[in-house]
Amino acid sequence: MKLTILAVGHRQPDWVNEGCAEYLKRMPRELPLNIAEIKPEARGSKTREQLLAAEKGRIREHLPNNPRLVVLDERGDDLTTLKLAKRLEAWMQDGRDVALLIGGADGLDEEFKQKADDKLRLSSLTLPHGMARLLLCEQLYRAVSVLKNHPYHREG
Template identity: 35%
Template sequence: MRVRICAVGRLRAGPERLLLDDYLSRFDKTGRALGLGPAQVVEVEDRKGGGMTAEAALLERAVPEAAALWVLDERGRKLSSRDFAQELARHRDDGRGELALMIGGADGIDPALRARADMAISLGAMVWPHMLARVMLSEQLYRAASILSGSPYHRD
């Protein structure tokens, strides 16, 4: 199952970009034998200032047809890393060839896009910078692949 992180805004070169690339590379290597990956990041930018609605339209264009859609939202389900891994495996096992994970802009995800999503997940009650949310999500993808492969990376 291919994974696409669709995010509003551009991540410039720097430590966040290095971490993101590292975790996605690890996910690709670990997930390959599990039928997970490759993963890629698609960045969109609303240059006209249309707000959440405009961002939602740009994000939707980045989603492959028939992909499962998960949005990151502070009101979403708070999953443990094991639960996240199991949800990933369930979608893969259900024959979903694509998963799109959406990260909105500063104001979050448009309510209409959130309503259309297969699942809304939260990275916790704290608010995180959108650039760090990408890194945290990519680490959880790698952690999920590690859990599913039986690797000792994840410890309970």
């Protein structure tokens, strides 16, 4: 099984790229994590629907075959790290590759939200996209660490 973060956005600050690269490197060989940057649609005079439709097409090009689709959404499940670890364990038992979608400035096309196998929420706060990307990488690494009984996560 592979984990892929599909994130609409480009030209992230160095600290985002370096932080994500560190967590990607730490992931176990049997559960690789990678990030695919999806170019956002140029805004111009396009409607929100036109922007989302164009980005939807770009996201689809990067989706693995028959993935477990996980959408990051403000109305998604608000999980603790331990609950994310249990969710990750269930994904691993399912065996399909997992595609985690982070939308652009206008969000994600409604079709992705409707077809999602899971919807997750990272925070009640509004996060910049780079921060959301880095936080997701860190939490996936932390969830793997919990499953491996690694002391990276401490309860108490």
